[in-house]
Amino acid sequence: xxxxxxxxxxxxxxxxxxxxxxxxxxxxxxxxxxxxxxxxxxxxxxxxxxxxxxxxxxxxxxxxxxxxxxxxxxxxxxxxxxxxxxxxxxxxxxxxxxxxxxxxxxxxxxxxxxxxxxxxxxxxxxxxxxxxxxxxxxxxxxxxxxxxxxxxxxxxxxxxxxxxxxxxxxxxxxxxxxxxxxxxxxxxxxxxxxxxxxxxxxxxxxxxxxxxxxxxxxxxxxxxxxxxxxxxxxxxxxxxxxxxxxxxxxxxxxxxxxxxxxxxxxxxxxxxxxxxxxxxxxxxxxxxxxxxxxxxxxxxxxxxxxxxxxxxxxxxxxxxxxxxxxxxxxxxxxxxxxxxxxxxxxxxxxxxxxxxxxxxxxxxxxxxxxxxxxxxxxxxxxxxxxxxxxxxxxxxxxxxxxxxxxxxxxxxxxxxxxxxxxxxxxxxxxxxxxxxxxxxxxxxxxxxxxxxxxxxxxxx
Amino acid sequence: xxxxxxxxxxxxxxxxxxxxxxxxxxxxxxxxxxxxxxxxxxxxxxxxxxxxxxxxxxxxxxxxxxxxxxxxxxxxxxxxxxxxxxxxxxxxxxxxxxxxxxxxxxxxxxxxxxxxxxxxxxxxxxxxxxxxxxxxxxxxxxxxxxxxxxxxxxxxxxxxxxxxxxxxxxxxxxxxxxxxxxxxxxxxxxxxxxxxxxxxxxxxxxxxxxxxxxxxxxxxxxxxxxxxxxxxxxxxxxxxxxxxxxxxxxxxxxxxxxxxxxxxxxxxxxxxxxxxxxxxxxxxxxxxxxxxxxxxxxxxxxx
Numbered sequence: 001x002x003x004x005x006x007x008x009x010x011x012x013x014x015x016x017x018x019x020x021x022x023x024x025x026x027x028x029x030x031x032x033x034x035x036x037x038x039x040x041x042x043x044x045x046x047x048x049x050x051x052x053x054x055x056x057x058x059x060x061x062x063x064x065x066x067x068x069x070x071x072x073x074x075x076x077x078x079x080x081x082x083x084x085x086x087x088x089x090x091x092x093x094x095x096x097x098x099x100x101x102x103x104x105x106x107x108x109x110x111x112x113x114x115x116x117x118x119x120x121x122x123x124x125x126x127x128x129x130x131x132x133x134x135x136x137x138x139x140x141x142x143x144x145x146x147x148x149x150x151x152x153x154x155x156x157x158x159x160x161x162x163x164x165x166x167x168x169x170x171x172x173x174x175x176x177x178x179x180x181x182x183x184x185x186x187x188x189x190x191x192x193x194x195x196x197x198x199x200x201x202x203x204x205x206x207x208x209x210x211x212x213x214x215x216x217x218x219x220x221x222x223x224x225x226x227x228x229x230x231x232x233x234x235x236x237x238x239x240x241x242x243x244x245x246x247x248x249x250x251x252x253x254x255x256x257x258x259x260x261x262x263x264x265x266x267x268x269x270x271x272x273x274x275x276x277x278x279x280x281x282x283x284x285x286x287x288x289x290x291x292x293x294x295x296x297x298x299x300x301x302x303x304x305x306x307x308x309x310x311x312x313x314x315x316x317x318x319x320x321x322x323x324x325x326x327x328x329x330x331x332x333x334x335x336x337x338x339x340x341x342x343x344x345x346x347x348x349x350x351x352x353x354x355x356x357x358x359x360x361x362x363x364x365x366x367x368x369x370x371x372x373x374x375x376x377x378x379x380x381x382x383x384x385x386x387x388x389x390x391x392x393x394x395x396x397x398x399x400x401x402x403x404x405x406x407x408x409x410x411x412x413x414x415x416x417x418x419x420x421x422x423x424x425x426x427x428x429x430x431x432x433x434x435x436x437x438x439x440x441x442x443x444x445x446x447x448x449x450x451x452x453x454x455x456x457x458x459x460x
Numbered sequence: 461x462x463x464x465x466x467x468x469x470x471x472x473x474x475x476x477x478x479x480x481x482x483x484x485x486x487x488x489x490x491x492x493x494x495x496x497x498x499x500x501x502x503x504x505x506x507x508x509x510x511x512x513x514x515x516x517x518x519x520x521x522x523x524x525x526x527x528x529x530x531x532x533x534x535x536x537x538x539x540x541x542x543x544x545x546x547x548x549x550x551x552x553x554x555x556x557x558x559x560x561x562x563x564x565x566x567x568x569x570x571x572x573x574x575x576x577x578x579x580x581x582x583x584x585x586x587x588x589x590x591x592x593x594x595x596x597x598x599x600x601x602x603x604x605x606x607x608x609x610x611x612x613x614x615x616x617x618x619x620x621x622x623x624x625x626x627x628x629x630x631x632x633x634x635x636x637x638x639x640x641x642x643x644x645x646x647x648x649x650x651x652x653x654x655x656x657x658x659x660x661x662x663x664x665x666x667x668x669x670x671x672x673x674x675x676x677x678x679x680x681x682x683x684x685x686x687x688x689x690x691x692x693x694x695x696x697x698x699x700x701x702x703x704x705x706x707x708x709x710x711x712x713x714x715x716x717x718x719x720x721x722x723x724x725x726x727x728x729x730x731x732x733x734x735x736x737x738x739x740x741x742x743x744x745x746x747x748x749x750x751x752x753x754x755x756x757x758x759x760x761x762x763x
Contacts, residue, residue, distance in 0.1 A: 106702070110722045117508040131723075138725050139510035236701065284615035285594040352509065421724050426528055428701070429708035436617065436707060451528050458526055 064090075064097035067123035067359050070112055074102035081379045089366045096359040098124070112351060116140050121351030123360045126178060129166050129345035130416045136169030137418060142350040145172045147361050158370070159385045162413050163345060169418075176368045177385035179376070180345035181309045182411040183235060183243070184403045185331065186316075189324040191216055191227070191304040202305075202328035206266075209305070209331045210273045216304040225278070225286060230305040231297070232270050233287050237431035238414075238424045239342040240266060243330055246340035246412045249427060249452055250420040254460065256452045258427055259445035262333055267434050267441035269333075275435050294319050310404040311381045327403040329410075341411045345385065377401070383408070419459050423452050502732035507725040519732035530733075532708055533716040536621065540712065541688040544625045549680055552632045553673075556639035557665065570640070577633030585697040588627050589614065614698060617709035624694050624710070635680050639673060646672040671757040678756045682745055689741055690714055713737055 073082045079102070086098045101122065103111055109128070115121045127135070135141040148155055156164050156173070163177035189199035195215040203209040213229030220226050232240070242248060245262035257263075275283060290297045292315070297303040299320045307330060316323050329339035348368060350360040366372060373389035376382060383404045384390050390408075395401045416422065430448040433439040439447075465473065477484075502519055506512045523530050559570050576584075591598045592613040600610035613623040646669060654664050670677075692714035696702050703719065704711025713733070721730035 113508060113722065113725070134725060137510070138507045140725075281594075281612055281616075284612040288594045288612060288615060289596055422719075425703055425719070428703070428705070429529075429711075432617070432705065432707035438707075454526070454528070458522075 064095060065356055065359055067096050067098045067356065067363060068101045069098055069124040069126070069363065070101050070103065070108055070122040071126040072102055072105040072108045073100070074104070077380050081376060085367055085372055085375065088372070089363055092366070093362070096356075096362065098363050113140065116351045116353060119353050121353050123350070123354045123356065124363055125349050125351055127175065127347050127349045129163065129177060129180070129347045130414060132167050132175050132347055132349070133169040133418050134416065134421070135349065136172065136174035139352050141174040142352050142354060142357055142360075143172045143174060144176070144350065144361070144364075147357075148173055151365075158387060159368070160387055160390075160408065163385050166345075166413060166415055167347060175347035175349040176364050178346045178348045178368060179382040179384050180343050180408075180411075180413060181311070181383050182341045182343040182404050182407040183239065183307050183330060184310060184341070184400065184407055185305060185307055185328045186298060186312065187305040187326050187328065188216075188298070188301065189326050191301070195304075199324075199326065202326060203331050205332050205335050205337070206269050206273075207335075210269070213273075213305065225282070227301060228278075228283075228286065228303050230274075231283070231287065231303045232274050232307070233283065235307045235342075236428075237435065238428055240270060241427070241431065242342040242412050242414055243340045244333055246338060246410060248412060248414040248417075249423045250417050250456060252417075254419050254456050256420075256449055256456060258449040258452050259442070264441045264445055266333055267431065267445070271434055271437070271441065276437065280436060298325075299323065310383060310400040313400045314381055327400050329403065329407050338410050339407065341407045343383075343411045343413050345413060420452055420456050421459065423455060426451050426455065498731040499735060501728050502735050504728045505726075506728035506731070508727050509725075512728075515728070519729045520736070522729065523732060523736065529708065529711060529716060533704075533711045533713045536704075536709065536711055537689060537691065537713040540621050540624065540691055541685060543621065544628050544688045544691075545681060545684045547625060548629045548632045548635060548684060549677065551629050552635035552680065553639055553677070555632070555636050556643055557669070559636070559640055560643045573636060574633035576631040579631075581693075582697055584627075584631075585694060588623075589698060592623055614700075615706055617707040620699070620706065620709045624691070624698070627694065628688070635684065638676050638680060642673040642676040643669060674756045675758065678748070678752050682748060685744065685748075686741060689737060692718065 069082075069086065071082060073079050079100075082100050086100050090097050102108070108125075112122055112125050127141075132141070136143075159177045160180065163180055167173050167175045167177060185202060187202050192199040192212075195212075197212055197215060203212050209230060216227065216229030217225060218227040235243075241258075241263050244266035245257075245260050247257045247260065249258050250256050286302075287297075289295075290302075294300065296315050296319065298306055298308075298312075299316055310327075313327070316325060330341045332339050348364045350357055350364065354360050367376075368386060370386055370389045370392075373384040373386040374392045374395065377384045377389060377392075377395050381398070381400065383401075389395075390401075390405060396405060414424070416424070427448045430439070430444040430451075434441050434444045501512070503514055503516060504512045505515050505518075555573055559566055559573070592600075594600055594610065594612035594615070597610075597613075599613070603610040611619045613619050650668050650672070651664060654668060659667070691712050695704060695710040695712050695715045696718070699705045699710040704715055714737075717730045717733045717737075720726045720733065
């Protein structure tokens with residue numbers, strides 16, 4: 001009896017933990033669900049298209065091949081614009097019908113990965129620009145090199161070169177750049193005037209930034225802050241590090257540049273001028289109350305200067321149309337230095353095994369074309385990858401676009417390199433330690449440098 | 461022990477198998493295959509789409525020697541388990557004891573305390589993010605009333621894990637119900653006899669209630685621990701960047717697995733990590749099982 005009980009208990013434990021050991025499996029069951037639904041959908045679409053792969057037949061009979069584009073633009077302006085673009089594409093030809101399918105941010109890529117692994121991928125997907133090479137190497141994205149060659153000389157020249165570079169793995173191209181972004185400085189002109197600063201002269205260097213920030217601070221009687229002159233926490237610490245010297249943590253040759261003197265200096269500034277000066281807890285409490293909409297701190301006048309994406313201006317427009325503000329390049333670390341900034345972005349890819357690469361390619365070309373990109377930029381204010389589109393006069397009239405365009409040449413677009421996968425995730429906790437005051441910037445960045453060097457040598 | 465089963469025992473055994481059959485069928489038909497597959501994958505460089513080459517123990521070596529955040533994620537998870545399991549057990553027993561009193565209105569309280577268990581997922585985490593806001597959050601506001609300046613919970617690495625533990629303890633309804641029902645089934649004779657002997661409430665609780673419900677405590681600890689080792693969603697949602705911020709204090713084991721598997725496509729490595737976790741949990745369970753002989757009371761007096 002006793003033994004039986006023991007076995008029973010053991011069995012119970014095993015059953016309890018199975019879901020855990022099969023972590024991957026929990027996910028695969030979960031994705032199995034979505035695959036089935038995906039299968040159903042594609043079954044429907046093949047039904048709709050009549051016989052499989054019979055393009056001409058389908059076109060002749062008026063039936064179109066249904067393609068799915070996957071993204072996370074599920075609401076608001078983004079949803080409207082992507083659906084409009086799909087519609088424009090569908091009206092521009094009669095062979096394909098593109099449908100926009102959205103999944104939550106982050107989920108969409110996991111789902112697409114599982115679908116691709118199962119051989120039933122979406123037809124087009126909007127992906128993270130930092131990791132295109134990973135998907136190229138892992139055979140998750142279709143090699144577009146030949147399709148690009150068919151377009152003739154100079155096709156890729158229409159995109160920003162640093163973005164196009166991110167598409168290449170082992171000499172082959174696995175995507176087209178879609179949008180990018182940068183970070184610019186927003187400042188409250190009325191607050192500047194009130195503090196006796198020139199509203200037309202935003203800070204150019206860190207020293208000026210700190211000096212102005214102090215003048216713009218408004219403290220309550222109980223010691224808390226009614227308004228902060230500058231709040232550095234809107235930018236992820238990694239992005240601050242990249243903006244110090246315009247260098248990613250690693251380069252294509254495997255050189256590691258985590259503890260550069262500029263990065264160290266920038267973090268000394270952030271720590272001493274802000275987190276030590278105000279107190280980490282004070283800043284945390286202050287920022288924990290940041291909300292969106294009306295309570296967005298810049299909109300609400302809680303912060304007089306901050307660094308944010310160009311798109312951020314739509315929030316000011318929507319919630320405080322009267323606000324008198326200006327935009328400028330990010331402050332340079334030193335007098336006369338470059339105004340480096342950081343950006344990410346997204347790419348358009350055709351997952352490996354997509355059923356109709358021709359059609360997917362047509363759509364990829366369509367949404368990265370000048371016309372579509374101007375439309376996209378004019379509606380959602382992203383900085384688009386198509387150079388001509390991004391410089392379109394109708395866009396540069398908008399002040400933030402002008403600033404963003406100016407910032408582009410000194411904006412570093414960082415990559416998650418195959419030689420150092422996850423490097424920024426490794427560095428980030430060390431940057432946190434600096435901000436917490438547990439380590440000096442030099443110590444923390446030296447340790448992070450060693451970690452990333454190790455990572456690079458492990459992946460050689 | 462060697463004697464054949466009586467008719468009744470046979471019948472009971474059949475019923476027993478029938479009762480656990482959903483799990484057995486599910487295990488053999490659904491989870492079993494992928495489970496074995498992930499065991500094999502853990503010895504390969506599987507990335508779901510292009511490679512699956514046998515690489516021997518390399519994943520395991522990487523785990524123990526090379527991965528810069530592996531030990532950190534394991535440490536974070538153990539810290540969480542050690543904090544979460546005992547506190548939710550103690551709180552659940554405490555609540556069950558209170559609710560076991562025959563006072564007017566207990567059903568209402570039972571419902572109230574069980575309510576959080578029904579709620580789940582991201583909505584609850586969002587709710588807690590607001591409760592834990594350093595300035596305007598309900599928790600710090602309440603602390604301020606009694607003169608304590610609360611920490612900035614989710615922004616301070618030393619308070620992030622306690623925050624998640626608090627959230628877990630808040631949703632202990634299931635354990636509480638288990639304790640409640642087992643307390644109800646403790647024979648009244650024992651308490652009567654203790655009353656006659658003049659035992660105090662605490663004495664009765666310690667000498668009667670606790671030993672009588674000890675099998676449930678044991679069960680609760682095992683299941684709770686298994687659950688706590690799997691802490692994942694909370695960290696994904698409540699850490700600012702979804703990767704264990706601040707200062708990697710919410711980088712739990714399963715979050716690390718998830719990251720490896722689905723953002724870096726190292727499915728083989730992630731499987732190896734999952735299997736190592738299974739080994740850890742099994743080992744702890746076995747230790748518990750052995751130790752239980754000394755503190756778990758069984759009805760038949762077999763121990």
